[in-house]
Amino acid sequence: MNLKKLLYIDRRIIYLVVAIGALIPIIRPIGLPVEPTDPVIGLFDKLESLSPGDAVIISYDYGPSSEPELNPMSSAILRHCFHREIKVLIMAVFPLGGVNMAIREVERITSEFEDLEYGVDYVNLGYKDGGQAAMKALAVSIRDVFPADVDGNDISAMPIINEIRNYDDVEVVISLATGIIGEWWADLVNAQFSVPVAVGCTAVSAPKYYAFLRSGQMIAVLGGLKGASEYEELLRRNFVWARKVYSDPAEMKLAATTGMDVQAIVHVIIIVFIIFGNIMYFATGKEKGR
């Protein structure tokens, strides 16, 4: 066999193998086990420690490009909050789609709860431009930063806004973030206003967030699809309702746990290609310049 041909394999063949590897678990889920880790358990424990009526902010700081990783996180966290009767303020500081992610997710999850009342148990404040400026201003008054909700309704008449005026009334901020926005919540809001911050981020951003977790500036980090699947597993282990929700085939199509099957298979394929490439590289005598 000509080893050189194998070394210079067309990249499209690699794409094809990866595509097949990704498609198989989507068509036939395998159900590989997921083990929760401490960075994810931190958020679960924090929400468990809250009393009914306590408030959290969930900031949708991502767009459609991060939807596969962060939507499952959002679903799991919202379900946990609403089952614990925690009040949720929903907002977005990411311009390209954050507010639409929030609208879709909130509509979908709140439809599972008959007793939830908009403006009392939760409110969608919508998007606000300005990034750090908006985050800083929330410390003074949430109502001044968001005079209207996502649909343009005056929020001053909503009971939830009269109870939760600024960061002093918020137990934890959960940022579902792409890029740098999760970092702002830690190095600005946590540092200057001592609000506990948890970040659910895309996997690309996860490594840098572990430094914030270690220094205590974040109470939890949910890194990519893996973090989301761990949170789903925590819910399944602790609640009957979660076992029911996450056994529904329609829900499992959207769940991170299903996605982890794809991750496992494609990672194995990539590892095999890396080993194979290195073996071929040495077997062909480290050709010059390649």
Added chain:
Amino acid sequence: MQPLGLSIGVWVNALLTLCILSFLYKDNPFFRFAESLFAGMSLGYYIGIVTVQTLQPNLIRPLGETFFGNHNYLLLIPMALGIMLYFRYIPRISWLSRIALAVYIGYYVGVLMMQKIHGQVIPQTRDTIMPVTTGGIDALWNLVVIIGVFSVLVYFYFSVEHKGVVGKVSRVGIWFLMISFGASFGYTIMARISLLMGRFSFLVNNWIRPMFGS
């Protein structure tokens, strides 16, 4: 059976996804069309979302409803600064845009200075000052962190030639950097596979399966 509007949306979504994925084979007009469409849509979306979610509730509505109440007239100042930014397109008065830019930069430099020093430099430095004599595995990890931070800082210290002891320490720094790049690369692969899975899941579960009634 899906409603017609929904199924049209799914078809548009699916075909645009295929246009983008076609780049994996090679560059082609379908990919460029989808790419340009995305760029244009993003800009339009951004303008719309800022107008509806920020300008309208925080500027236009307060000025229109109660101009003098709550000192809302003060909003004319940021409004004027915002408009001044666009004066740069009128050569005769383009210098005015620099005033607005100066205010904008001044504010964010102030915010960022505090944010970086208070939120990153101090807590991250404090977290590097750790006990290494307590024994046990924690002390070992603390030592690894300290060696890593120190050697990487030496690697990025260019005022001294990297030879002798400095060279050896910076070499250790390179190893730490390589390991961190490897971890970042692994996470990046995980993120990209998630995106691929998201698109494939959509194509299979929302587009192909409904076509065959499953």
